[in-house]
Amino acid sequence: MTHAADTDAAVRTGRTAARGRRKGRRRGSAIAPYLQAAPMALVFLIFFVLPLAATVLVSFWQYTQYSIEPAFTAQNYGDVFYGCLRDLPNLCTTFRTYLSTLKFGLIVWAATLVIGFTIAYFLAFHVRTLKVQVILFIICTIPFWTSIVIRMISWIPLLGRNGLVNQTLLFMGAIDTPLEGLLYSDFAVILAMVHLYTLFMVVPIFNSLMRIDRALIEAARDAGATGFQTLAFVILPLAKPGILIGSIFVVTVVMGDFLTIGIMGGQQIASVGKVIQTQMQFLQFPLAAANAVILLVAVLGGVWALLRLVDIRKEL
């Protein structure tokens, strides 16, 4: 009896101790998530939030050839939009640059969306085993482990004045003199961007497509839908989240781009990012900051609009 009572008591005290420990852990765990999240929060605070604040701040400062002066002015924004209202309906430099950047954004977005969706659709619905899907997917991703600069340079042997494309066309007799506008042109910029960014469209769309219940497609077919109708009214709406994520990524990357446009455009094509980069080289930091703030507002506005677009449709 006593023995049993002892064990009973022991178990009981053990339990209380455990409960006490658990309580202690719970009290400790109240601050644990904060400690765990702190390093990431700190990095984003120091290297993302504060820099954006510094950009907004400096965009209202004055500057000389050598230094930036902490004195308030809205002149930088005036300089960015100099002559923009006066010259209407002609476009000022800033508007023209934004329009040109937007043009690249729209073309690259449309191209990556069509190609990306087609590839994702093929992988998700026409490849039947997971193993083959994984293999084909890895084949798609391998080129993305190379430096983006190398991937841009690799167009030179193909598109250059004496490149493979011109050689082939000359050989076939399609042209008499080599085409000049293949490399260092709008075309080259768009081609390189599509080459660089299509995968960012494939991945999220593929992810969305894989989540679609296959029974829905069978149901559509049973109800008499053609292949196209199934695609347009069943698959596309369900792929919308993936399309949206891919679109946001591609559009924001292209809108802020200065490297691809610089290298593939032969440093001759303007973009908002390139304007900022050039102004920084000339140490016109407040002007560059004003341009950065405007670019940021434009990009975030675009993202917001994209998100609205989809939410509204979901509500309808």
Place this chain on the structure above:
Amino acid sequence: MTGRRPRAFYVLSIVFGLFILFLYGPMISILVLSFQGPEGGLVFPMNGFSTHWFGTLLAGGSQVGIGSALRRSFLLAIVVMVLTVAISVLAGLAFRRRFRGATVLLYVAIASLIVPSIVVSLGIALEFRLFDNAIKALGASMGIGWIQGNFISALGPYTSGLGAHLTWTLPFGLLIMFAVFNRFDPAYEEAARDLGATSWQTFRHVTLPIIAPFLIGVAVFGFTLSWDELARSSQVMGSENTLPMQLAAKTTTVTDPEIYALGTATTFGSVVLVIVTFTLASLIQKRRRGG
């Protein structure tokens, strides 16, 4: 599943094939051209076949600074990789529970991904410039000789450069950790706790081994994103260049296939890296499944 394939399958297969050709074509062309003969140029035809340009590359090459840029990029990528894994895992653990500011932190992480890189780069450069000015003013007013004599700028690969890379790698790391912990069965941890394990023991001997293969994925992401990073690096590396910056600067003055040899070499390096790490990850998983 051996039914007859619909016609769309064959059309899409051809499209897919063309896409692969589009992805690989340019890369294959520089792969081939990097073996140009010593007299060979930047375009086809091949003028002989040699490893001449790899030789000049190894010898330090005509491209001054490539070697030191390569070493700098590699070390920075290692540091970024380690920090990305550690910080992402910690944040991933934090997000499994509710805490104040969780939503804000998530939004900031996503914003960090979509704010144009040139804006982030400019912002960090400006922040450090203001910081430099403050330090110099402090040095002048307090009469600190070291600052007045030696301090130039806090900008550098391991200060502003490291931070800029982390703003790019951490959002990816965090999103991967979300995916990992969404599929994580907490029953294992509860079992460990019921057996009397402390929080640390539970993490070290239960949670960590389960998520380890995915951490290799985070590490590969962290390394390659940093290794390739160019847009955010552009304004924040101070006086020193990373490899992509050096390459981008060279693009305007490319005259010989040495740059192709470099492209081939770095591509080879990253492909080997990826294969090795993923083999490692699948080996770990296989061994675990085997008991």
